[in-house]
Amino acid sequence: MDDKSAAMYRNSAVQAPKLAQAEFPAMEERHNPSGSFDVTTTPPKLSTSQFGEGDMNMLPTPLVYTPCSPGSAVRSPLEQNFPHTPSSATPRAKKGYGGLIPVGADLLNRSHVLEDRQRILSEYAPHSALASATASSLSQRVSSLSGVDQKLDAIHECVPAAQSSLATVDSAQSDSEDVLTGYSIGDTSTPLHWRRVKQIGVGNFSNVYLYELNEQNATMPQKVAVKRVKYPEALTLSASPKSPRFREVMSRVENSLTRELEALACVSHPCIIQFLAINDPTFLNSKRPLSSRDLSRGLPPCDMVMSYCAGGDLFELASQNTLPEWLLRRIFTELTLAVKYLHENLIVHRDLKLENVLIKYPLDDILAMHEQPELLHNHHLVELADFGLCRRIEPEEMCTTRCGSEDYVSPEILMGVPYDGRLSDSWAMGVILYALLEDRLPFDPLPSAAPGKRQRRSSTAHRISRFEWRWIKMSDSDSPAKEIVSNCLTRKNLRFSIQEIYRNPYVNGLASTLQFAS
Numbered sequence: 332m333d334d335k336s337a338a339m340y341r342n343s344a345v346q347a348p349k350l351a352q353a354e355f356p357a358m359e360e361r362h363n364p365s366g367s368f369d370v371t372t373t374p375p376k377l378s379t380s381q382f383g384e385g386d387m388n389m390l391p392t393p394l395v396y397t398p399c400s401p402g403s404a405v406r407s408p409l410e411q412n413f414p415h416t417p418s419s420a421t422p423r424a425k426k427g428y429g430g431l432i433p434v435g436a437d438l439l440n441r442s443h444v445l446e447d448r449q450r451i452l453s454e455y456a457p458h459s460a461l462a463s464a465t466a467s468s469l470s471q472r473v474s475s476l477s478g479v480d481q482k483l484d485a486i487h488e489c490v491p492a493a494q495s496s497l498a499t500v501d502s503a504q505s506d507s508e509d510v511l512t513g514y515s516i517g518d519t520s521t522p523l524h525w526r527r528v529k530q531i532g533v534g535n536f537s538n539v540y541l542y543e544l545n546e547q548n549a550t551m552p553q554k555v556a557v558k559r560v561k562y563p564e565a566l567t568l569s570a571s572p573k574s575p576r577f578r579e580v581m582s583r584v585e586n587s588l589t590r591e592l593e594a595l596a597c598v599s600h601p602c603i604i605q606f607l608a609i610n611d612p613t614f615l616n617s618k619r620p621l622s623s624r625d626l627s628r629g630l631p632p633c634d635m636v637m638s639y640c641a642g643g644d645l646f647e648l649a650s651q652n653t654l655p656e657w658l659l660r661r662i663f664t665e666l667t668l669a670v671k672y673l674h675e676n677l678i679v680h681r682d683l684k685l686e687n688v689l690i691k692y693p694l695d696d697i698l699a700m701h702e703q704p705e706l707l708h709n710h711h712l713v714e715l716a717d718f719g720l721c722r723r724i725e726p727e728e729m730c731t732t733r734c735g736s737e738d739y740v741s742p743e744i745l746m747g748v749p750y751d752g753r754l755s756d757s758w759a760m761g762v763i764l765y766a767l768l769e770d771r772l773p774f775d776p777l778p779s780a781a782p783g784k785r786q787r788r789s790s791t792a793h794r795i796s797r798f799e800w801r802w803i804k805m806s807d808s809d810s811p812a813k814e815i816v817s818n819c820l821t822r823k824n825l826r827f828s829i830q831e832i833y834r835n836p837y838v839n840g841l842a843s844t845l846q847f848a849s
């Protein structure tokens with residue numbers, strides 16, 4: 332970094348508020364003894380066949396959501412400032428739809444997305460399901476992996492093999508409930524009411540809906556995303572609550588839920604989803620919000636009210652659109668700010684991936700904002716979501732739980748050795764940036780692979796462990812972004828920390844111009 336960049340970095344460094352450590356206790360390994368690695372008895376080895384089997388401690392990811400200023404959650408700054416500006420005047424070519432579709436009908440009405448894609452880019456799918464899933468681009472990924480939500484099979488021993496891979500049930504009594512009653516995180520004394528508009532997302536462990544506030548409230552945006560937890564069927568069938576299996580599954584679900592709730596309640600950064608309200612404050616107040624209750628009438632629903640990101644997630648955005656270079660840089664810069672904030676506060680995310688990067692506004696509004704630089708610099712566009720696998724660490728602490736999403740997981744996690752969660756997050760940042768630049772994931776089979784000789788899905792792990800990736804589209808480019816990728820997708824002792832990613836001119840040169848980052 333030259334002197335100028337260094338000076339810019341010093342001047343623009345985000346002063347992140349420190350979190351109270353005691354408020355966010357580490358609990359993961361403690362509660363998952365069966366999945367922790369004992370490095371004295373488990374020599375480092377590549378165990379791809381085990382990856383995603385019983386020892387995987389990937390837990391149900393409960394909530395996720397975004398920050399937004401009160402009352403402005405859905406309308407873009409462009410609309411707020413220029414109410415008559417048509418936000419979607421010009422049709423654009425969209426990848427994955429075979430031509431033009433009316434813009435403006437897209438991201439706020441995403442039923443086509445829900446149908447087309449169960450958006451699993453990176454879960455631990457059974458090899459049989461993914462053997463033919465060779466995809467040379469992100470948009471092909473959508474169709475080739477459609478419809479299968481595999482994370483549960485691999486992660487949850489809680490789901491018996493004979494059950495469907497979607498062996499979860501919505502935590503609400505009835506999915507047809509249109510009105511949600513909940514309580515603001517800051518004020519659990521006054522109930523608020525929201526009306527359901529439509530479904531906007533499907534996760535492995537949740538359904539996500541758009542809701543609108545029924546009443547006026549100065550501190551609550553009008554539109555919110557509500558993440559409704561899906562409980563594993565193992566908890567909702569007639570299994571005895573006293574059986575070891577029920578208790579184990581319960582412990583995992585409960586840990587994941589409380590971990591994400593605690594993390595979201597602690598963090599505060601414009602580029603991180605904002606946790607606004609919850610249907611039942613017991614989920615905030617109790618360490619055992621499920622098992623401490625009388626469950627004779629079933630598990631209590633858990634609805635998390637989060638800031639709404641009208642632009643959907645980055646996987647969807649990048650797979651359906653050709654994004655301009657300035658926007659890719661902007662998105663990655665904001666993501667870097669979010670992860671830097673987390674690491675400065677000793678939180679590792681551990682599930683950084685395109686699907687967990689949410690876009691605040693519809694793409695056309697963002698493109699229109701580009702004509703209004705002051706708007707663009709004053710408003711964040713990205714919110715990082717899904718804290719179900721995050722963890723609070725001590726400064727020198729190594730993690731032992733193997734978790735993450737396969738395409739984004741670092742070699743050291745694959746190897747089953749203790750790992751620095753911050754450096755594994757850096758690895759995932761490299762995967763994300765590569766995917767944005769190349770329109771494919773770095774460890775997917777190469778697009779040139781002959782159809783008859785397609786590499787098996789299982790070799791993704793081998794490619795990761797051998798650092799086997801290369802530039803294709805970008806091979807002749809001299810973009811400084813390439814330096815970040817090559818320094819992230821490398822050995823951990825050489826790998827960029829998030830601070831080094833931040834200091835790279837590709838990120839820092841832009842971060843220093845963003846008003847909300849200072």
Ligand SMILES: Nc1ncnc2c1ncn2[C@@H]1O[C@H](COP(=O)(O)OP(=O)(O)OP(=O)(O)O)[C@@H](O)[C@H]1O
Nearest residue numbers: 392395396532533534535536537539556639640644
């Ligand atoms: N705040 C939000 N605003 C808009 N869309 C959202 C929001 N939160 C989630 N979504 C959509 O819903 C999808 C599923 O949400 P999320 O990733 O939080 O669920 P999950 O069950 O934790 O998923 P995973 O399978 O990654 O564990 C997201 O990929 C995104 O498309």
